[in-house]
Amino acid sequence: MSLKRALKIVFDRVPDDTIDLFTVFPGLRRFFERRKLHAVLRTIGDLVFAFIILAGLFGPQDPKRNCILYLSWGLWWPTIVLTWFFVGRMWCGFCPFPGAGRLAQSLGLSLNLKVPRFIQKNSPYLSLFLLCLILWIEESTGIKESPRGTALLIMAILSGATITAMLFPKQAWCRYLCPMGRLIGVGSTLSILEFRPDFEKCKTCKTFACKRGVGGRTGCPVYLGAFNIRNNLDCLICGHCLSLCDKDSPRLNLRSPFKELLLNKGRFITCSYIIPFLMGSQLVRFYEDSPFVFSWLRHGNGLETMLIYSGLLVIGFLYVFVIIKLGAIFFGITEDELFGKFSPMVPILVPMAFAGELAYRLDYAVRYAPDFFPTVGRQFHVDFLLNWTFTVPYLTFPIMNIFILASSIAACNYVLYRLAVQEFEGMVPFWRAALVALLVLYTGFSYMTFMIPVA
Numbered sequence: 001m002s003l004k005r006a007l008k009i010v011f012d013r014v015p016d017d018t019i020d021l022f023t024v025f026p027g028l029r030r031f032f033e034r035r036k037l038h039a040v041l042r043t044i045g046d047l048v049f050a051f052i053i054l055a056g057l058f059g060p061q062d063p064k065r066n067c068i069l070y071l072s073w074g075l076w077w078p079t080i081v082l083t084w085f086f087v088g089r090m091w092c093g094f095c096p097f098p099g100a101g102r103l104a105q106s107l108g109l110s111l112n113l114k115v116p117r118f119i120q121k122n123s124p125y126l127s128l129f130l131l132c133l134i135l136w137i138e139e140s141t142g143i144k145e146s147p148r149g150t151a152l153l154i155m156a157i158l159s160g161a162t163i164t165a166m167l168f169p170k171q172a173w174c175r176y177l178c179p180m181g182r183l184i185g186v187g188s189t190l191s192i193l194e195f196r197p198d199f200e201k202c203k204t205c206k207t208f209a210c211k212r213g214v215g216g217r218t219g220c221p222v223y224l225g226a227f228n229i230r231n232n233l234d235c236l237i238c239g240h241c242l243s244l245c246d247k248d249s250p251r252l253n254l255r256s257p258f259k260e261l262l263l264n265k266g267r268f269i270t271c272s273y274i275i276p277f278l279m280g281s282q283l284v285r286f287y288e289d290s291p292f293v294f295s296w297l298r299h300g301n302g303l304e305t306m307l308i309y310s311g312l313l314v315i316g317f318l319y320v321f322v323i324i325k326l327g328a329i330f331f332g333i334t335e336d337e338l339f340g341k342f343s344p345m346v347p348i349l350v351p352m353a354f355a356g357e358l359a360y361r362l363d364y365a366v367r368y369a370p371d372f373f374p375t376v377g378r379q380f381h382v383d384f385l386l387n388w389t390f391t392v393p394y395l396t397f398p399i400m401n402i403f404i405l406a407s408s409i410a411a412c413n414y415v416l417y418r419l420a421v422q423e424f425e426g427m428v429p430f431w432r433a434a435l436v437a438l439l440v441l442y443t444g445f446s447y448m449t450f451m452i453p454v455a
């Protein structure tokens, strides 16, 4: 595949145009089919996690002497956020969290209960609640300075995944409850990759082995099955169904990152709540680090800070929620004969939500990178590593943030243009689209206000 063709697909104006990467790169298909290779990579991930937990719990508690802080907050998190765009939910195929639960299940330690309807029905709200909790803990408790706190947070998520696996079959945690999975799923709606079946082949399928399993092998770990995939929200891209399907149906497609946003139009309840919460929390997180922050927040005692931070999160959520509602009023169309009610501002703002998270996570990664090797040196008494450091020029931060934010504003306006001019051709007057564009700019400036001075 030529670079020109790949770029054409990524920025193509036709949202349905995709390239099946399994056909272009057969080695990629073999990689997904070879479950042993997956297992090896997962085991490596498990070992890294085990190291992070043990070193966090029992290692030095001085942030300058424990490298797990940078491994967790400076490498792991920013890498996951970057994967949203480049490989969608593929991280979930290698994630170590479900490992202990899978082991328990293979030892017959699961009750295999039916997942309660309450959990299935309220899954977006439950996982959003857990996500709020994690972000709240992350920002209001100083956990990023605490190796033990970081290890305990990871253990809490691990326990959630393990206990769920001991109650229900397969990976109910990943499908219904995982806050990270929910976030990665929403972020992956902007991905240039999608895992999809060939629906023509699935139409004639009699086995549905991708979901039900076959020959003693279990089906999809998240009760989905390739034939059910319509978006990037739930499929883990674990590739498990590839070897179950005898019709060669599943594909890994290169696509335009805007395809799913334009097709879904913010119809999914998950996106409708995650996007305003995520963006609101980002504004609060940038605000908290900015020079504008009230000194009583910075110097308040633990409980005060936690309470104030809770209030700020609510304000941040409402702020973006109002922007989304206002944008829908400006846009003028929120219902369509074909697909019912939708929320135009959600797909328009997804690129900015991604950019905000990326900027926030990269800021930590770049800011603390110079001290990573010296920290490893201090932790393991390796003297020569103490000098392996460098200086990050001051201008790196504002340039990085402005670049990321400006790109996202351009992407938001591109989605707006596609929705207004092509998807609802002639139905959205220019003045309405212009008002939405101004609102996008205003939202971008809200970010800029707190983001840039942080640098």
Ligand code: SF4
Residues within 6 Å of the ligand: 091, 092, 093, 095, 096, 097, 098, 161, 173, 174, 175, 178, 179, 180, 181, 182, 236
């Ligand atoms: S859903 Fe959560 S626990 Fe499951 S694989 Fe993804 S990140 Fe890991």
Ligand code: SF4
Residues within 6 Å of the ligand: 197, 201, 202, 203, 205, 206, 207, 208, 209, 210, 211, 225, 226, 227, 244, 245, 246, 247, 248, 249, 250
């Ligand atoms: S992906 Fe394969 S196994 Fe699943 S429904 Fe389609 S053809 Fe059948």
Ligand code: SF4
Residues within 6 Å of the ligand: 195, 210, 219, 220, 221, 222, 224, 225, 226, 229, 234, 235, 236, 237, 238, 239, 240, 241, 242
């Ligand atoms: S549909 Fe296939 S790739 Fe997606 S989670 Fe299920 S088994 Fe994994």
